[in-house]
Amino acid sequence: xxxxxxxxxxxxxxxxxxxxxxxxxxxxxxxxxxxxxxxxxxxxxxxxxxxxxxxxxxxxxxxxxxxxxxxxxxxxxxxxxxxxxxxxxxxxxxxxxxxxxxxxxxxxxxxxxxxxxxxxxxxxxx
Numbered sequence: 001x002x003x004x005x006x007x008x009x010x011x012x013x014x015x016x017x018x019x020x021x022x023x024x025x026x027x028x029x030x031x032x033x034x035x036x037x038x039x040x041x042x043x044x045x046x047x048x049x050x051x052x053x054x055x056x057x058x059x060x061x062x063x064x065x066x067x068x069x070x071x072x073x074x075x076x077x078x079x080x081x082x083x084x085x086x087x088x089x090x091x092x093x094x095x096x097x098x099x100x101x102x103x104x105x106x107x108x109x110x111x112x113x114x115x116x117x118x119x120x121x122x123x124x125x126x
Contacts, residue, residue: 007039007040007041007042007071008040008041008042008114008115009041009042009044009073009111009112009113009114009115010041010042010043010044010113010114010115010116010117011044011045011104011107011108011111011113011115011116011117012032012043012044012045012049012117012118013045013049013104013116013117013118013120014049014052014053014056014060015118015119015120016029016032016117016118016119017029017053017056017060017063017064018056018057018060019119020033020059020060020063021057021059021060022119024119025119029119032117033063033066033067036067036068036071037066037067037068037071039068039070039071041071042071042072042073043067043071043072043073044073044075044107044108044111044113045072045073045074045075046074046075046076046077046081046103046104046107047074047075047076047077048077048100048103048104048107049104050074052100073111075107075110075111077103077107080110081103081106081107081110082103082106084106084109084110085099085102085103085105085106086102088102088105088106089102101120104118
């Protein structure tokens with residue numbers, strides 16, 4: 001495992017933040033973020049996730065603001081990530097309409113996270 005000071009590095013996409021305000025995923029999402037705030041996990045996100053969160057409802061933005069900086073790692077999108085994202089699309093691992101999902105998976109892969117947390121089952125599981 002790739003632990004940072006005994007914290008698992010977990011890639012989290014926007015669906016998990018929004019899940020705190022969704023009946024289906026509310027309980028699990030809130031429990032996860034409680035564990036983040038207690039120092040169990042380091043949340044790894046990309047600059048793309050930041051842009052998505054900026055377009056989110058107020059309560060999602062407020063939730064994001066509660067994550068301690070010590071439990072947050074933001075990954076810049078670089079050439080390696082773009083190349084892997086494009087390879088996922090070219091090899092039909094993820095459809096062309098899911099460029100964002102392909103990028104999220106590429107970020108998680110290149111960043112060597114320990115886990116991916118998402119409520120986007122359709123593309124991530126592949």
